[in-house]
Amino acid sequence: MPPASAALRIFITGASSGIGLALARHYAAEGAILGLVGRNSERLQALAQSLPHPHAVQCYALDVRDAAALQAAAQDFITRFGCPDIVIASAGISAGVHTADAADLPGFQAIMQTNWLAMVATFQPFVDLMSERRSGTLVGVASVAGVRGLPGHGAYSASKAAVIAYLESLRVELRAHRVGVVTLVPGYIRTPMTDGNPFPMPFLMDVDRFARKAAGAIARRKRFAVYPWQMRVVAALLAGVPRWLYDRLASRAPRKPRAANQAEHRPSNHGQ
16 A cells, blocks of 8 residues: 555655664655665665555665755655655764874764764755744754764764754754754664674664664654663763763773775764
């Protein structure tokens, strides 16, 4: 049965992998109309064809760092289906970085552009429409890694801290317009991003389970949703640890491996 006329309209970036893909599958099973953004056209098309109602899916193969391409995709979705009910900015990348190495500077830039600035560019085409309609929900994927700076994760932690602060600012700005802003804060989620982590990942959560939890939080317009629940406790403890103690503890933490070629970062998807 095709989606009903009252089906949710959802626009998702980072949809070809990880959390974005899992959310696409979850909402497709509920009969949503989807706009899926990702860099890999083949993966996007394969995903669309695997969903229950492929005719209700529009794919946009682009790099989220290209704001003009994102805006064109957003306008196309609006023209075809109307203003979305939910926009999810899920595209993200991560890599270990070393400030002392000039070769890592492009990596810092790519991570910040993909994880934070692309989120702003994703939301921008929809904000006025949602505000005029006085409904809609904007969803950003942050990370527990944005609560405190992690050694070797300077770019990723900084980008996620920026995401958390940005989404809070946006939530307050749009409150009077009845537009919801949800900050999703994953801990360790089983995705291609975490597959390369050569260290223990406590409370590792299956990505489909995360998607179900996240969809529930989005439906409730939960302001700040941390999953798995154990990481909610960890995040609260981290936020309250004095700097002198945090410095001692974090200096012993494992570090994210540096990419083989830091200049060649590409958007994948989240999961810390």
